[in-house]
Amino acid sequence: MSVIEAMKVVARHQKGDLPIQMVPLANDLGIEVYRVPNWPDTLSGMISKSNTSASGFDIFVNAAHPETRRRFTIAHECAHAILHPDLIGDGITDDALYRSGLSNRVEAQANRLAADILMPRDRLNELIDHGITSVPQLARMFGVSEQAMAIRVGAPQDV
Ligand SMILES: [Zn+2]
Numbered sequence: 001m002s003v004i005e006a007m008k009v010v011a012r013h014q015k016g017d018l019p020i021q022m023v024p025l026a027n028d029l030g031i032e033v034y035r036v037p038n039w040p041d042t043l044s045g046m047i048s049k050s051n052t053s054a055s056g057f058d059i060f061v062n063a064a065h066p067e068t069r070r071r072f073t074i075a076h077e078c079a080h081a082i083l084h085p086d087l088i089g090d091g092i093t094d095d096a097l098y099r100s101g102l103s104n105r106v107e108a109q110a111n112r113l114a115a116d117i118l119m120p121r122d123r124l125n126e127l128i129d130h131g132i133t134s135v136p137q138l139a140r141m142f143g144v145s146e147q148a149m150a151i152r153v154g155a156p157q158d159v
Contacts, residue, residue, distance in 0.1 A: 001030060001055060006082045014120040019143030022074040025117070030054030031081055033074055035063035044098060045073035047080050048091030057081045057088065068145045075114035083109055118144050119152045128153070 001009075006029055013025040026033050032053040039062045050058040059077040061070050073094070080092055084106060092100045098107055119142050132138060139149035 022071045031057050033059045036060050037063045042096050044094045045077050046093045047077040075117045076110050079110040079113035
């Protein structure tokens, strides 16, 4: 699937109800998603070659992580499939900070697209225009962590 075709699939899912359902989105990209129990907390996810999925890629996500985290991980791994299919090789394993064997630039690209997938600007701006400006409320609506939403809306963050 080309980047343009993949982004059309993403756009279709972004028009529906919030939060965006990440497993169906991944499935529509031809990617199967598996939850892995018993991974260490320091591992977020992995994307690897698959003989069975339509895209040729499977995503594995740490089942022990909270839902918002798992959703971001799936979006991040989908971003690798969309942007970096030729870099996946024998697989990319992302740690808790979404670092892998790939460059920081490549990981930053995947994080940026993951945020774009989960928190589409037009949907967010529409809600903000309607007076919904609470970061916790917006985070709940988009199914992301408050930290991810705070970054997205440019709000000061507690650290
Ligand atoms: Zn990554």
